[in-house]
Amino acid sequence: MVTVNEIEVKGILTKTKIPAADYVINPYVGCPHKCIYCYAEFMKRFTNHHEPWGDFIDVKQCSRKINIERLKNATVNFSSVTDAYNPFEKKFKKTRELLEQFAGSEVKIEILTKSDLVIRDIDLFKKIPHIRIGISMNTLDDAIRKITEPRASSIKKRLDALKTLHEQKIKTWVFLSPIFPGITDFKAIIHACKPYTGAFYFENLNLRGAYRARVMKYIADYHAGLLPLYKEIYQRGDIGYWEEMEKEIHAFCKKNKLNYGSYFYHEKIRKK
Numbered sequence: 001m002v003t004v005n006e007i008e009v010k011g012i013l014t015k016t017k018i019p020a021a022d023y024v025i026n027p028y029v030g031c032p033h034k035c036i037y038c039y040a041e042f043m044k045r046f047t048n049h050h051e052p053w054g055d056f057i058d059v060k061q062c063s064r065k066i067n068i069e070r071l072k073n074a075t076v077n078f079s080s081v082t083d084a085y086n087p088f089e090k091k092f093k094k095t096r097e098l099l100e101q102f103a104g105s106e107v108k109i110e111i112l113t114k115s116d117l118v119i120r121d122i123d124l125f126k127k128i129p130h131i132r133i134g135i136s137m138n139t140l141d142d143a144i145r146k147i148t149e150p151r152a153s154s155i156k157k158r159l160d161a162l163k164t165l166h167e168q169k170i171k172t173w174v175f176l177s178p179i180f181p182g183i184t185d186f187k188a189i190i191h192a193c194k195p196y197t198g199a200f201y202f203e204n205l206n207l208r209g210a211y212r213a214r215v216m217k218y219i220a221d222y223h224a225g226l227l228p229l230y231k232e233i234y235q236r237g238d239i240g241y242w243e244e245m246e247k248e249i250h251a252f253c254k255k256n257k258l259n260y261g262s263y264f265y266h267e268k269i270r271k272k
């Protein structure tokens with residue numbers, strides 16, 4: 001059960017320090033996808049929500065138009081603390097409304113989603129010259145996805161969406177994030193996605209928020225054999241696993257001539 005509120009906001013554009021973006025647009029507060037590792041849960045503190053993360057969504061109403069001229073050459077990312085194509089986008093169309101303002105503009109738009117609803121807007125993407133759509137996944141196993149990303153689209157739907165976007169000549173990329181030690185098989189994901197994209201980005205699992213206990217419980221319940229590895233990384237702060245994996249990723253991507261980028265270590269693995 002998700003509580004839905006419509007809220008009035010004065011502006012929709014926020015300056016950001018996240019990699020490879022100048023601004024972010026979050027059309028919603030909260031994210032019903034309810035991923036167990038979601039770092040955006042901190043938004044509860046700022047928005048006075050007491051419901052569990054994933055069980056509320058605020059739909060932003062913003063009457064002020066975006067000053068597109070001011071954003072020339074900037075990169076705008078949809079979204080950083082929600083999924084712009086969460087299931088409520090089907091009804092409220094806030095992401096679509098906001099994207100419409102960028103039609104014909106020079107602004108670089110990056111969208112990252114775990115939802116196949118994204119293909120609804122292909123007609124609009126074709127009117128935005130510098131748009132790239134990222135599909136996020138960290139496993140090909142839908143049984144794992146069902147527990148870790150319970151309300152996001154199935155892996156098959158994400159792969160189908162990636163294929164459709166590619167066939168419709170929309171630029172795509174795949175975000176392998178977060179990489180779960182001992183679980184995420186990055187080569188298998190690349191193999192499955194390679195026919196439909198040439199760009200891959202990687203991010204390791206960080207456990208620095210309230211979700212740390214939730215993720216460790218998931219590992220204990222479903223992958224107990226991996227507990228020593230997780231303790232090594234997240235309790236003792238050993239980053240050797242990630243160093244090895246990063247080397248492997250570099251070697252694999254170079255060998256396969258992939259366009260790739262790594263967002264490892266942008267936070268400390270262990271909260272000191």
Ligand code: SF4
Binds near residue numbers: 032
């Ligand atoms: S899709 Fe992204 S924002 Fe939404 S719950 Fe999952 S990790 Fe959080």
